[in-house]
Structure formats: C-alpha cells, structure tokens
Amino acid sequence: MRSLRIPLPQEFSFELALTFLRRSPQELLHKVIDDRIEKALRIDNLIVIFSIRHDKEDLVVDFLNTNLTVAQATEVVKYIREWLDLDTDLKPFYALCKKDKLLKVLTERYHGYRIVGQPDLFESLVWAVLGQQINLQFAYALKQRFVEKFGDTIQYKEEVYHLFPEPSTVAALAVDELLVLQFSRQKAIYTITIAKAFADGIVSKEKLLGLSLKEAKDVLVKIKGVGNWTANYALMKTFRHADAFPLEDAGIHNAIRNLKKLDTKPSLEEVKKVFKKYKGWEAYATLYLWKSL
Numbered sequence: 001m002r003s004l005r006i007p008l009p010q011e012f013s014f015e016l017a018l019t020f021l022r023r024s025p026q027e028l029l030h031k032v033i034d035d036r037i038e039k040a041l042r043i044d045n046l047i048v049i050f051s052i053r054h055d056k057e058d059l060v061v062d063f064l065n066t067n068l069t070v071a072q073a074t075e076v077v078k079y080i081r082e083w084l085d086l087d088t089d090l091k092p093f094y095a096l097c098k099k100d101k102l103l104k105v106l107t108e109r110y111h112g113y114r115i116v117g118q119p120d121l122f123e124s125l126v127w128a129v130l131g132q133q134i135n136l137q138f139a140y141a142l143k144q145r146f147v148e149k150f151g152d153t154i155q156y157k158e159e160v161y162h163l164f165p166e167p168s169t170v171a172a173l174a175v176d177e178l179l180v181l182q183f184s185r186q187k188a189i190y191t192i193t194i195a196k197a198f199a200d201g202i203v204s205k206e207k208l209l210g211l212s213l214k215e216a217k218d219v220l221v222k223i224k225g226v227g228n229w230t231a232n233y234a235l236m237k238t239f240r241h242a243d244a245f246p247l248e249d250a251g252i253h254n255a256i257r258n259l260k261k262l263d264t265k266p267s268l269e270e271v272k273k274v275f276k277k278y279k280g281w282e283a284y285a286t287l288y289l290w291k292s293l
Helices: 014-021 070-083 091-097 104-109 121-131 136-150 167-171 175-179 185-199 213-220 228-238 250-260 268-276 282-292
Strands: 003-007 031-033 036-043 046-055 058-063 153-156 159-162
Touching: 003 070, 036 070, 036 159, 046 070, 046 153, 058 070, 091 104, 104 282, 121 136, 121 185, 121 228, 167 185, 175 185, 213 228, 250 268, 250 282
Parallel strands: none
Antiparallel strands: 003 058, 031 036, 036 046, 046 058, 153 159
C-alpha cells in the first residue's frame, strides 16, 4: 500500500493545523513543505516516512519510502487521527461557545482549530519539562539539540528525517551529556528520570489508557520532575482528556487578562471560576485562549 485517504470531520481546518505545525523553524520531528506535512514514524522495526495533504473532504496520506501492509498502514492512520485530533466531536463545544462572551469570537474566527497533540507520551512529558520557565524559542532550541544528538534519523532522497530519542537511550545518559546542550541541571535530571521510568516499565502510554484523569495524573506525578502542570499538559496532548488543562499556565492567565481587559493577572481562583462554565471542555477552552495570544 502506497497511499490512502482519511475522511475529515466538518469541524476541521487543515490550514490552522499547518499554521500550528509551522510555528518554529527549529522543529525537526516533522516538515511542512508548501501545503503538506511530512514525518517519519517508527512502526515496529520499520521507519515509515509519510506525507499528509488536504484534498476536498479528505486527508491524503502517501507513504514515501516503502510499501506498507494493511496492518502497518492502520497504525499510521491511528497515529494521524490522534496527532490531529480527528475523533473529537467539536459540535457540543462550539454550541457552548456560541453563548459565551469570552470564546464566541475566538471559536468563530478559528473554526476547525483542533489540539495538535503528541501521541508519544514520553515525547509529551519531555517537551513539557523542556518548556518550563523558558521562552518557546529557547525550548525549541533545546529540543532541536536533544533530537539531533540522541534521536535516530533516516534519509529519503535529499531530505533527513528525525525521530524523537528512545527512552532507553536517554535513560543511559549522564546528566553532563545534557548540560552541554544547555539543559539546566534540573531539566537534565528530570528528563533522564522520566526516561528511566519508561525504560523500566514503570509508566507507559498503554498502562494509562482507560484510566480516569485523576488516576492517570496520580501515576505521572509520582515521577520526579512531573508536577501538576506537566501531567495535565501531557494528558491533554496525548490522551485528549477534555478536562485536563494546565491551570497554572501563564498563557491562560494572560489571555483571560487581555480578553476581560483586567488591570492585573487573574488569581487561580478567578481562573477556576472562568473555567467552571467549560466543564468537560477545559482543554479546548485552553487551546482557544492560547490562540488568542
């Protein structure tokens, strides 16, 4: 099999997904070339390079470097559906926002904008750790160095495609090997600790599947370096828990301040009050508040 089509929900904007995926030129784990996305993905022992383009009401997926079996193609489709959040029914959220002063204009302006996720839980947790307390540009610089140094690569024609480092590789690192990449000592320790938890089988995506938000969060925060913000971020981006959102996130606070024209940032209690009306849709409310920035 060299290509297939994925039907799209009506409430999906490929252009907005591309805008999100283009946000840093330092991103190595996918490429946005003209109006298509290209990415390498490990399926069992095979590295598949695929492209995604939009055609009418479908996504067209082309497998660039190899023929795939039906089972392998199914795994790629599963990844894409998770990555681009194609299975969430946004109709109830949009109906809710029609009556909401804060999100009404945003959801109309960015209709079809979905959570571009991180189906790999290890990647999601490490990225959350890398992004803490630094600006986004520097976070991407750290990620770029980390992926280039410790991730696998595959070449197709003249292009090089990168994969996120494997937990077993990172678990074997010494802290100093990350310090030379300009990781802080704390970020280096946390990254290696998370990797060891995966490599030792203490935590995995499979083990958290089916757990409630609270149960999954309880498992994650037992890992040193994974606090409430990091756990919520990963559960939002990897598991699509609609009620997972990083309450303490500065971006949420700034967005509410801007939209409500407040003199100062809202307190945590004020943020909780705002989010009460988005019960069950907190993650998507967060997405659109971030977009407003």
